[in-house]
Amino acid sequence: MSKPLLPMIPTLSHSFPTNEDWIYEVKYDGYRSILAWDGLTLKLTSRNGHDLNKRFPTLHDKLALLLVNHQIDPCVLDGEICMLSNTYRADFESLHKRKEKKLSFISFDMLKKGEVSLTSAPLLTRKKELRHLFENIPNQDILIEISFSVSAQDLFELVKNHKGEGVVCKKVHSVYREGKRTSNWLKVKNWKSAYVFLYAYEKANGYFYTGVKREGEIYDVGHFSHGLSSEEREALLQVIKRNKIKEANGFIYVQPGIVLELVYLDLYNEKLRQPRFKQFCFQTSWEVCTWDTIQSSLMT
Secondary structure, eight states, X not given: OOOOOOXXXXXXXXXXXXXXXXXXXXXXXXXXXXXXXXXXXXXXXXXXXXXXXXXXXXXXXXXXXXXXXXXXXXXXXXXXXXXXXXXXXXXXXXXXXXXXXXXXXXXXXXXXXXXXXXXXXXXXXXXXXXHHHHHTSOSOSSEEOOOOOSOHHHHHHXXXXXXXXXXXXXXXXXXXXTTOEEEEEEEEEXXXXXXXXXXXEXXXXXXXXXXXXXXXXXXXXXXXXXXXXXXXXXXXXHHHHHTEEEEXXXXXXXXSOOEEEEEESEEETTEEESOEEEEEOTTSOGGGOBHHHHXXXXXX
């Protein structure tokens, strides 16, 4: 096979486009992947061009068998390897537990049909070719194409209600810019909130370490750096230095007391995934920052 294509990357946004030249998709939490099929062999590659065939051998074999059995012509698809919990959410943590029999490849773009590249064609044309491909593949749960016809806000509400990761917005006439981050595609994430207390600062890389109460002990839930303004970062550092209880191995430690609200995507290995600062909570006691509260917020 030739050198794999690299996927186009959406730009993070905190709001939805206001005009009508966009379509909306669920952002699934998994492994972004390019599927390349030459009629005989199949190759899955990551967003960085790394081979995923050996990482997901069962999924690879099932996909190849499906395409052979239905005599699917050579093609290149863009999509996500994930484990669906429902139509609006993929389970990132279970994906890493190697339960491959439940994995799917969700395709949302077609980059090549036969020997013809579609990357310079507008998105709606590529979507049309993708739907035509799936007309030749019966309903199954290995190779999936999911379309949505609701507004951005309605889709985002469905994602929030189902604890999904977010929504991707794409300009209908956008071409495919291989390996590039583009504002023609936007991602709006469904951030969850957690109240935590600060207990340490790592001097080497500038990370703040946070915890909650769990079974009477301080439990580390993760560290963050993003989200603070330069003024907020400097003020927090000064508070840490004034209130430190010890300094060792490149860390400055403080007693629980500085309460923060963080936003995050989900839990992974019982830690906050991609946490970032939202605000200080000066009137909140560190005693209310508990593991049970975080767990309960994800269940409601």
